[in-house]
Amino acid sequence: MSDALLQVSGVHTYYGAIEALKGVDVTVPEGEIVTLIGANGAGKSTLLMTICGNPAARKGRVLFQGEDITRLPTFEIVRRGIAQSPEGRRIFPRMTVFENLQMGSITAPPGSFDSELERVFHLFPRLKERMDQRAGTLSGGEQQMLAIGRALMCRPKLLLLDEPSLGLAPLVVRQIFQVIREINREQKMTIFMVEQNAYHALKLAHRAYVMVTGKVTMSGTGAELLANEEVRAAYLEGGH
Amino acid sequence: MEYFLQQLINGLTLGAIYGLIAIGYTMVYGIIGMINFAHGEIYMIGAFISIIAFLVIGWAGITWVPLVLALVLLLSMVFTAAYGWTVERIAYRPLRSSPRLAPLISAIGMSIFLQNYVQILQGARVKPIQPVVQGGVKLMERADGFVVQISYLQIVIILLTIALMFGFNQIIQGTSLGRSQRACEQDKTMAGLLGVNVDRTISLTFVMGAALAAVAGFMVTLYYGVIDFYIGFLAGVKAFTAAVLGGIGSLPGAMLGGILIGLIEAFWSAYFTIEYKDVATFTILVLVLIFRPTGLLGRPEIEKV
Numbered sequence: 001m002s003d004a005l006l007q008v009s010g011v012h013t014y015y016g017a018i019e020a021l022k023g024v025d026v027t028v029p030e031g032e033i034v035t036l037i038g039a040n041g042a043g044k045s046t047l048l049m050t051i052c053g054n055p056a057a058r059k060g061r062v063l064f065q066g067e068d069i070t071r072l073p074t075f076e077i078v079r080r081g082i083a084q085s086p087e088g089r090r091i092f093p094r095m096t097v098f099e100n101l102q103m104g105s106i107t108a109p110p111g112s113f114d115s116e117l118e119r120v121f122h123l124f125p126r127l128k129e130r131m132d133q134r135a136g137t138l139s140g141g142e143q144q145m146l147a148i149g150r151a152l153m154c155r156p157k158l159l160l161l162d163e164p165s166l167g168l169a170p171l172v173v174r175q176i177f178q179v180i181r182e183i184n185r186e187q188k189m190t191i192f193m194v195e196q197n198a199y200h201a202l203k204l205a206h207r208a209y210v211m212v213t214g215k216v217t218m219s220g221t222g223a224e225l226l227a228n229e230e231v232r233a234a235y236l237e238g239g240h
Numbered sequence: 241m242e243y244f245l246q247q248l249i250n251g252l253t254l255g256a257i258y259g260l261i262a263i264g265y266t267m268v269y270g271i272i273g274m275i276n277f278a279h280g281e282i283y284m285i286g287a288f289i290s291i292i293a294f295l296v297i298g299w300a301g302i303t304w305v306p307l308v309l310a311l312v313l314l315l316s317m318v319f320t321a322a323y324g325w326t327v328e329r330i331a332y333r334p335l336r337s338s339p340r341l342a343p344l345i346s347a348i349g350m351s352i353f354l355q356n357y358v359q360i361l362q363g364a365r366v367k368p369i370q371p372v373v374q375g376g377v378k379l380m381e382r383a384d385g386f387v388v389q390i391s392y393l394q395i396v397i398i399l400l401t402i403a404l405m406f407g408f409n410q411i412i413q414g415t416s417l418g419r420s421q422r423a424c425e426q427d428k429t430m431a432g433l434l435g436v437n438v439d440r441t442i443s444l445t446f447v448m449g450a451a452l453a454a455v456a457g458f459m460v461t462l463y464y465g466v467i468d469f470y471i472g473f474l475a476g477v478k479a480f481t482a483a484v485l486g487g488i489g490s491l492p493g494a495m496l497g498g499i500l501i502g503l504i505e506a507f508w509s510a511y512f513t514i515e516y517k518d519v520a521t522f523t524i525l526v527l528v529l530i531f532r533p534t535g536l537l538g539r540p541e542i543e544k545v
Contacts, residue, residue: 074432090430103423107435
């Protein structure tokens with residue numbers, strides 16, 4: 001796997017004495033959309049945060065572009081070209097939409113701000129309308145757009161998305177997934193996405209992993225997992 | 241009326257000094273949620289460094305007053321900022337993930353340590369300084385000979401404070417450093433995920449707070465002409481009161497609170513009894529804590545997210 005942009009191998013992460021990840025292996029090849037599905041509390045968000053070094057893995061290695069980033073401080077990791085739209089969106093509520101986007105460009109290549117801003121506004125025209133509004137006053141869907149837009153501002157090599165569809169109306173969910181597909185196709189951006197909405201995520205993904213209580217139990221292409229009986233029974237039945 | 245005007249001028253001057261100290265409390269509280277009880281001592285150290293700088297510059301033979309003032313101010317800000325940085329590094333950063341009480345106790349310890357440190361190094365006696373800026377502008381004279389005047393020093397203090405406030409507000413609102421500070425205030429984890437060096441941003445917040453406290457120390461040295469190792473305690477508690485009155489965490493609040501405390505003190509001393517001016521100030525602290533814990537410009541903790 002020499003063309004893997006991100007390689008997570010044998011990673012164990014702890015919150016205090018609780019072992020949240022119990023030896024996780026995940027590979028994210030350049031240019032693909034990779035998704036990780038699993039139930040609440042399986043450790044999906046923990047994996048995304050571990051990639052960013054907060055908390056850092058206690059055992060195992062995280063390689064980004066072949067470089068070991070396991071023990072680097074968070075701000076050093078993200079400066080290498082990783083951006084995350086985290087669980088719960090975590091927009092800065094007392095800053096304007098525009099300031100939130102400015103915060104997203106800290107690790108951006110110099111001089112790219114205007115073009116990236118235009119690109120984000122093109123993807124999410126709503127953000128342009130709300131530019132000078134305090135982010136805390138946005139609706140849930142708009143906040144999600146802002147969280148993704150903010151992550152895109154630094155033109156990352158790897159985009160980590162944590163449940164981009166959580167709590168959103170079906171129409172907005174479809175819009176968000178369209179945007180994800182678009183940035184992958186048109187900007188060749190590599191995306192690693194955690195989702196509960198397994199159907200949409202698997203349809204979109206080139207490659208997928210299933211996580212159960214801190215371990216990866218299954219992997220394959222998106223289509224394979226979508227057809228898999230076990231996956232259907234556990235994550236798809238009853239929905240959609 | 242004339243008497244009132246004179247007290248207004250005196251109160252504003254005093255308030256400017258309190259306000260500059262209060263900003264240090266409010267910024268640190270905003271970013272790491274702790275009261276830096278050693279901040280009053282940082283201000284005291286700023287005053288001492290100012291006196292030392294006056295002596296050194298005097299020996300060096302520089303006598304043009306505006307240059308002397310500028311140099312002393314600069315030296316005091318730089319060295320005091322270094323103290324602020326060191327205090328954070330030694331006493332607070334190692335306790336970043338401890339329960340909230342731990343850094344608070346550490347701050348009180350730091351405050352006692354710094355007082356004793358200056359007492360041992362500089363002696364316990366009051367340090368006087370020759371008046372550097374003298375004279376003033378006569379604004380009014382009453383029939384019985386009472387003169388309302390604003391001294392040149394008061395003009396310097398008020399103008400310098402306004403300029404600093406303006407520049408400071410520009411930094412917080414309009415630069416990427418200020419944005420990072422506001423981001424850390426709201427969500428340190430997210431700020432880190434976006435590439436902010438959170439530890440460095442916190443350090444810089446202490447540095448900025450200490451530099452402003454140094455300005456206050458410089459002003460007080462000139463204004464009263466005497467300082468000692470214990471001035472940080474009372475000034476610190478009053479500036480803390482100012483920060484709470486204005487709404488802890490709010491920068492304009494800290495300045496407003498400082499000015500109000502200065503005015504209350506000046507008018508209380510003028511019309512009631514000067515002995516009880518501190519009681520008046522702290523009565524305000526108690527009343528604010530009881531009836532309006534968020535202060536005048538503070539925001540309630542609950543927020544729609």
